[in-house]
Amino acid sequence: xxxxxxxxxxxxxxxxxxxxxxxxxxxxxxxxxxxxxxxxxxxxxxxxxxxxxxxxxxxxxxxxxxxxxxxxxxxxxxxxxxxxxxxxxxxxxxxxxxxxxxxxxxxxxxxxxxxxxxxxxxxxxxxxxxxxxxxxxxxxxxxxxxxxxxxxxxxxxxxxxxxxxxxxxxxxxxxxxxxxxxxxxxxxxxxxxxxxxxxxxxxxxxxxxxxxxxxxxxxxxxxxxxxxxxxxxxxxxxxxxxxxxxxxxxxxxxxxxxxxxxxxxxxxxxxxxxxxxxxxxxxxxxxxxxxxxxxxxxxxxxxxxxxxxxxxxx
Amino acid sequence: xxxxxxxxxxxxxxxxxxxxxxxxxxxxxxxxxxxxxxxxxxxxxxxxxxxxxxxxxxxxxxxxxxxxxxxxxxxxxxxxxxxxxxxxxxxxxxxxxxxxxxxxxxxxxxxxxxxxxxxxxxxxxxxxxxxxxxxxxxxxxxxxxxxxxxxxxxxxxxxxxxxxxxxxxxxxxxxxxxxxxxxxxxxxxxxxxxxxxxxxxxxxxxxxxxxxxxxxxxxxxxxxxxxxxxxxxxxxxxxxxxxxxxxxxxxxxxxxxxxxxxxxxxxxxxxxxxxxxxxxxxxxxxxxxxxxxxx
Numbered sequence: 281x282x283x284x285x286x287x288x289x290x291x292x293x294x295x296x297x298x299x300x301x302x303x304x305x306x307x308x309x310x311x312x313x314x315x316x317x318x319x320x321x322x323x324x325x326x327x328x329x330x331x332x333x334x335x336x337x338x339x340x341x342x343x344x345x346x347x348x349x350x351x352x353x354x355x356x357x358x359x360x361x362x363x364x365x366x367x368x369x370x371x372x373x374x375x376x377x378x379x380x381x382x383x384x385x386x387x388x389x390x391x392x393x394x395x396x397x398x399x400x401x402x403x404x405x406x407x408x409x410x411x412x413x414x415x416x417x418x419x420x421x422x423x424x425x426x427x428x429x430x431x432x433x434x435x436x437x438x439x440x441x442x443x444x445x446x447x448x449x450x451x452x453x454x455x456x457x458x459x460x461x462x463x464x465x466x467x468x469x470x471x472x473x474x475x476x477x478x479x480x481x482x483x484x485x486x487x488x489x490x491x492x493x494x495x496x497x498x499x500x501x502x503x504x505x506x507x508x509x510x511x512x513x514x515x516x517x518x519x520x521x522x523x524x525x526x527x528x529x530x531x532x533x534x535x536x537x538x539x540x541x542x543x544x545x546x547x548x549x550x551x552x553x554x555x556x557x558x559x560x561x562x563x564x565x566x567x568x569x570x571x572x573x574x575x576x577x578x579x580x581x582x583x584x585x586x587x588x589x590x591x592x593x594x
Numbered sequence: 595x596x597x598x599x600x601x602x603x604x605x606x607x608x609x610x611x612x613x614x615x616x617x618x619x620x621x622x623x624x625x626x627x628x629x630x631x632x633x634x635x636x637x638x639x640x641x642x643x644x645x646x647x648x649x650x651x652x653x654x655x656x657x658x659x660x661x662x663x664x665x666x667x668x669x670x671x672x673x674x675x676x677x678x679x680x681x682x683x684x685x686x687x688x689x690x691x692x693x694x695x696x697x698x699x700x701x702x703x704x705x706x707x708x709x710x711x712x713x714x715x716x717x718x719x720x721x722x723x724x725x726x727x728x729x730x731x732x733x734x735x736x737x738x739x740x741x742x743x744x745x746x747x748x749x750x751x752x753x754x755x756x757x758x759x760x761x762x763x764x765x766x767x768x769x770x771x772x773x774x775x776x777x778x779x780x781x782x783x784x785x786x787x788x789x790x791x792x793x794x795x796x797x798x799x800x801x802x803x804x805x806x807x808x809x810x811x812x813x814x815x816x817x818x819x820x821x822x823x824x825x826x827x828x829x830x831x832x833x834x835x836x837x838x839x840x841x842x843x844x845x846x847x848x849x850x851x852x853x854x855x856x857x858x859x860x861x862x863x864x865x866x867x868x869x870x871x872x873x874x875x876x877x878x879x880x881x882x883x884x885x886x887x888x889x
Contacts, residue, residue, distance in 0.1 A: 299786075303713050306792035310709035311721060314702045317762035318728060321740065326731055328739035337742070392625060397618075405875060406629045412871040412878070413636065414821045416839045417860045420846050421635045424853070430656040432638070467632070472882055479883030528734050531823045535843050549734050549824070556738040557828050565738045573735035580730060 326573075333567035338560050347563075354567035364568070366543050367551045370458060374547070375526045377459075382466050383518050386473030387511070391503075393474070394481045404478075408471035415468060419535035422464040426450040426536075451537055454544035461532050461545060469525070473518045480514035481507070523579050527572070548572050636864070637661050643857035646670040651853050671858035678855070680833055681862070684841040689866075691756045691837055692819045696812055699761045703811065704804070706762075707770030708796045712782055722771070728764040734824065741828055755829045756837070760819065766811045769885070773807035774800060810881035813874065820867055838863045 333354055337347045358364045393404045410418065425432050428449035437445040450460040484507065492502045530549040533539060539546035539554070548568060556565025638660050645651050646666040654660045675681050709715075710722055740759060749755040777800065785795045801808075823839045830836045836844075842859050871878055 303792060304715040307709040307713040307715040307718070310705045310713075310792070310796075314706040314762045314767070315721070317702065317758075318725075318764065321759035321762070322728055322731060322736065322764070325736040325739035325743060328742070329736060332739060332742075340745075389628070392628070395621070397621065397625075403625050403629055404879070405872075406632050408879065408882075409636070409868070409871070410632055411882075412817065412867045413864055414839060414867065416821070416823055416843050417639075417863050418635070420842065420856060420860055421639050423846075424655065425635060425638070427655065430652065432634075432656065432660060435656045467635075471632075475879050475882040476885070478879075524732065528732060530734070531821075534823070534827075535846065552734070552738065553824065553828075556741065562738055562742055569735045569738050573731065576732055576735070577730060 329566045329569050329573075332563050333570045335563045337563040337566070340560065350563070354564050355571075357564070358567055358571065363543055363546065364548075364551060367546045367548050370545060371527055371529065371547050373458060374462060374465075374529060375523055378462050378465060378526050379519060379522045381462075382470050382473060382522055383515065385466065386470050386518060387477050387515075389470065389474040390477035390481055391507075394478055404475075407474055410468045411471040413468065415531040416535055418464060418468045419532045422460075422467075423451070423536050426460055428452065452541050454541055457537055457541065457545045461529075461536065465526075465529070465532060469522075473522065476518055477511065477514055480511045484510045520580055524576055527575060527579070548575075634661070639857050639860050639864070642853065643671055643861040644668065645854060648852060648854050651857075655853075669858075671854035672862070674852075674855045675859050675862065679841070679845065681841075681859070683833060684836060684838050685862075685866075687753075687835055688820065688837040688839075691753060692816060694753075695757050695760050695819050696815045698757075699763060699766060699815055700808055700812060702762050703766040704770045704801075704808070705796070707767045707774055708800055709792075710767075711771050711774035712779070712795070712800070713792060725764045725767050725771075729768060731764075733760075737825060737828065744829065750829055751831050751835055752829075753835055756826055756835070763815065766815060769811055769814075770804075770807055773804055777803055806880065806884075809874075809877045810884050813878055813881040814885055816870070 332347075334349060334351060335347050336350050336353075389407055393400055393407065426434075428434065428447055431447075431450070433450070434447040438447065448456055450456050488506050488510070489502055492506050497505065528549060529547045530553070533545050533547055533550055534553070537545045539550045549572070552565050552568040552572065555561045555568060641661055641663050642651050642654070644663060644667050645654070646668045650665050654662075706721075710718055710725075744750060744755050744759075781799050781803075782795050785799055790798070821839065822837075823843070826837050826840045827843075830840055833841070842856075842863055845859055846856055
């Protein structure tokens with residue numbers, strides 16, 4: 281290597297390293313503000329939740345009664361509280377019914393609107409439209425529909441059963457209130473999963489079906505042995521996201537029943553709201569929040585292990 | 595005898611074409627029946643909202659007349675809503691809160707995602723795993739300590755308390771990241787040779803190529819923020835900063851209930867999002883679909 285060559289090589293290396301430095305600075309400039317926001321508004325409150333769940337922190341602190349460390353008292357009280365157990369059970373009941381039903385219906389609707397028919401786009405639009413209707417509005421309209429006296433749902437059941445069924449007081453009956461809320465939740469949410477399934481269906485290569493037809497598979501066999509396995513990852517996603525949404529159940533319940541009657545529709549988040557906001561017991565409510573997080577976390581971990589998802593995270 | 599049996603019996607006599615027609619008819623019948631199920635509550639709401647007579651609304655609630663606009667039709671209930679409460683203010687609050695959250699979110703979330711997807715730097719891998727881990731934390735799990743924090747700094751009853759904590763969103767970053775990583779790296783390299791800075795590459799190359807993901811994030815964030823209820827219920831007291839969701843819930847929980855007014859209010863909350871949906875329909879479907887691919 282001549283002196284000249286060495287010199288220019290050295291210069292190039294220098295240039296690359298200053299470029300690299302510049303890039304690193306630019307990268308951190310891009311990241312700084314978003315990371316700061318995440319730190320302040322997500323990570324910090326998340327850590328605080330853990331810390332104050334071990335204390336008797338209140339929203340407005342009393343100067344005469346300083347906040348104290350209470351170890352596991354909040355959690356012990358939670359496990360022994362009948363209203364927490366009731367709320368947890370209500371959530372689990374909701375998940376057990378809504379998740380399989382909504383996933384199945386979403387797939388069914390997706391198959392229906394995946395047909396090549398005239399006006400099929402109109403049907404897709406209609407089935408999806410409840411998703412863009414705000415949940416508070418949906419809850420108010422269904423509240424009227426469930427009305428025990430004049431409600432359309434009672435009148436409809438009465439009509440199709442020739443007067444044998446009803447009237448039911450849907451939202452005032454401890455055994456009917458959750459099923460009633462389940463129905464409107466599915467009505468509002470199923471269009472979202474339908475669209476996810478629709479994308480999944482359209483991603484299945486046609487050659488698979490052609491090969492199936494060559495082998496003499498009828499449409500049910502094609503559905504069973506081609507469509508269902510090909511939609512595996514979509515199904516995993518739909519199940520996980522619906523389960524987590526079901527554990528977050530709040531708006532419908534708060535608008536329609538506030539958790540009643542007798543706590544029959546009380547959910548974890550309703551309890552968290554009441555304890556933290558109405559009763560101002562922030563420490564206790566944070567313990568509920570921590571448990572809620574652990575539930576969401578374990579649901580997604582369990583389902584991911586169980587269903588052996590192949591995650592494509594770069 | 596089921597309809598299947600009938601069809602089987604007549605199979606030989608009916609030509610293939612008419613059998614096809616029958617199945618097509620049944621298909622449309624099913625599609626229409628489901629459409630009725632998805633439409634009836636919304637139609638009920640709109641029809642009731644334009645009936646001026648409150649006794650008629652209550653009388654019609656229990657039968658098919660609930661879906662028929664007849665009698666005294668007009669916008670009286672709508673005017674009532676405007677007279678009884680600062681509806682315009684609520685609408686402005688919602689539009690302002692959702693609009694500024696979504697727009698600033700597009701900038702900040704795409705910027706960090708760009709750095710993570712397109713620039714190799716120390717700490718990159720750590721930040722990526724941090725953000726993927728943060729996706730799992732639901733807002734509901736942090737609302738109580740967040741309430742404590744914003745209460746300490748005197749943010750209760752304000753716009754910023756409903757905007758700033760929700761601008762940066764781990765899931766939005768993840769969606770941007772996944773899209774950016776799929777763009778060919780040769781684009782950046784060519785621009786680098788021409789002396790473009792990372793910011794210029796982001797502005798001039800990445801953004802113009804990434805309209806689909808910007809639309810996806812904007813629409814998903816719009817859906818979540820527009821319907822948000824728990825947080826504004828906690829942080830707004832007076833009407834000044836109250837969004838539509840909390841306003842209509844409070845109006846609804848007052849007694850005596852005037853159904854005409856409640857339906858008119860509900861209709862006015864629904865109309866803007868319905869219009870946005872109908873205009874950007876293709877994008878909505880695309881966004882929801884792509885939220886599921888590798889979520």
